[in-house]
Amino acid sequence: MALHEPVMTREVLDFLHPEKGGVFVDCTIGMGGHALALLEAGATKVVGLDRDPAALAIAASTLASYRHRVELVHSDYRAIESVLDARGIDRVDGALTDMGMSSYQLEAEGRGFSFQREDPLDMRMDQTAGPTAADLLRDAAEADIADVVYRFGEERYSRRIARAIVRARESSPIETTSQLATIVRRAVPRRGFSRIDPATRTFQALRIWVNRELEGIDEFLKAVARRLSTGARLVVITFHSLEDRIVKHTLRALAQAEGARVRILTKKPITPQPDELERNPRARSAKLRAAECV
Numbered sequence: 001m002a003l004h005e006p007v008m009t010r011e012v013l014d015f016l017h018p019e020k021g022g023v024f025v026d027c028t029i030g031m032g033g034h035a036l037a038l039l040e041a042g043a044t045k046v047v048g049l050d051r052d053p054a055a056l057a058i059a060a061s062t063l064a065s066y067r068h069r070v071e072l073v074h075s076d077y078r079a080i081e082s083v084l085d086a087r088g089i090d091r092v093d094g095a096l097t098d099m100g101m102s103s104y105q106l107e108a109e110g111r112g113f114s115f116q117r118e119d120p121l122d123m124r125m126d127q128t129a130g131p132t133a134a135d136l137l138r139d140a141a142e143a144d145i146a147d148v149v150y151r152f153g154e155e156r157y158s159r160r161i162a163r164a165i166v167r168a169r170e171s172s173p174i175e176t177t178s179q180l181a182t183i184v185r186r187a188v189p190r191r192g193f194s195r196i197d198p199a200t201r202t203f204q205a206l207r208i209w210v211n212r213e214l215e216g217i218d219e220f221l222k223a224v225a226r227r228l229s230t231g232a233r234l235v236v237i238t239f240h241s242l243e244d245r246i247v248k249h250t251l252r253a254l255a256q257a258e259g260a261r262v263r264i265l266t267k268k269p270i271t272p273q274p275d276e277l278e279r280n281p282r283a284r285s286a287k288l289r290a291a292e293c294v
Contacts, residue, residue, distance in 0.1 A: 005279065006033030007237055007286045008272055012096060015235050015265065015290045018043040022093025022232075025049070025084070027077035027224070030102050032059030038096075039066045047092075049075045049083060051126040058104065076126075078216045081223045091229040097220075099213070100239040100286065113207060115181035115199045121174060123210040133206045134175050142166045152214070152242065153205030160187045161202055177203075204240070214242055218250040225254055225261050228293035233265070235290045244269060244287050251291050265290040 006012075012034055018024060019042040026035045029048030038046055046063075048070060050056050056072050063070045075083050077097060084092070105125075106113050112122035112133060121134040137145065146162035149155045164187035165174065174180055181199040188198040208214060224234055236251075238244040248269075254262045269287035276283055 005283075006030075006037065007098065007100065007280070007283045008270070008276065008288050009034060009037045011270055011288055012235055012237075013037060013041055015233050016094040016096065017233070018094065020093070022229075023047065023089060024094040024096070025080065025092045025224075025227075027080055027095060027097040027220075028099060029059050029072065030055050030098065031104060032062035034096055034098060035059065035070065036062055036066070038094075039063070039069060043069070043094075045069050045071070047071045047073065047083070047087065047089070049073045049077050049080065051076045052105065053126070053128065054108070055102065055105065078220045078223075080220060081227065084227060090227075091232070092227055093229055093232045095224050095228065095232070095234045096237075097224075097235070098237040099243055100237065101207075103282065112177050113203070115177050115197065115203055117177065119177045121176055121180055123207045125211045131210070133180075133210050134173065136206070136210060137165060137174050137180075138169060148209045149202050149205045151205070152208040153201035153203075154241075155201040155205065157188050163187070180206075208242075214246065217243065217246045221247065221250045222254065225291070225293065228261075230293055233290055233292045234262070235288060237286055237288050239285050239287075244289075247289055251289060255291065261293055262291040263294050265292055 018038045021042055021044045023045045024038050024043045026046055026048045029035050029050045035046045035048050048059060053074055056074055060072055073083050105111060110119055112119045121132060123133040124130055142162045145165055146158045149161050150158035161184050164183050168174060168183050184199040184202045228234060236247050238247055251264055254260060255264050266289045269289050272283040272286055
């Protein structure tokens with residue numbers, strides 16, 4: 001298993017102030033790196049949510065020495081209010097959401113997130129529920145596939161790719177990562193050297209589609225804002241522009257609303273420092289935004 005380094009841990013601790021103690025919620029706990037840092041810095045309790053059961057199992061191991069101060073919940077972060085209600089928690093002293101994928105998820109066999117290996121075309125964060133990427137590609141109309149690849153992957157050749165997918169599935173189902181990657185590479189014109197594989201944007205788009213990653217982010221942020229104690233803070237880390245745009249506009253709307261509950265602490269998103277990027281190049285696209293309950 002690849003070592004996973006949580007992104008911008010120093011900045012997360014600087015904003016959330018766990019040294020004061022209190023109840024914190026990590027809405028996408030992943031492998032538990034940020035939660036461990038919060039507990040080591042003084043958080044009294046961490047409630048950690050994740051919809052990936054495999055990630056929760058790793059988090060349980062990561063946080064084993066703090067098991068009496070941690071509660072792990074198999075849940076989508078958008079269900080945050082019902083999760084807190086079920087535990088009798090009315091307010092929290094800080095909240096964190098890291099919307100990125102871990103190295104483990106990208107590299108684990110059988111998940112289908114990467115085109116670097118031969119895997120079933122799954123792409124579900126929660127493999128216990130919902131259709132796989134193969135299911136969606138089998139049934140979706142060409143126009144819908146093109147729309148997904150264009151909107152979520154920002155892929156200029158989305159129509160060519162969708163046409164190639166539909167043509168290929170007429171012969172046989174698209175069931176593996178290598179099948180899909182080959183179809184996309186053949187559909188995208190090659191114009192000189194490119195740093196990224198032609199399949200990258202399409203794989204990103206399908207992952208977002210399968211997991212509904214952009215749905216409900218605004219409502220989630222509003223729900224978290226309702227649950228923050230006065231002076232408590234929310235930190236959100238995103239990894240692509242579509243997520244960041246939603247977070248930016250939602251926090252701004254919350255801060256400007258009549259009787260606003262939050263004030264924005266980051267006029268511009270914070271990005272990783274050079275020393276972190278040297279250690280962890282995968283952090284390069286991370287953006288952090290923070291707000292405080294007033």
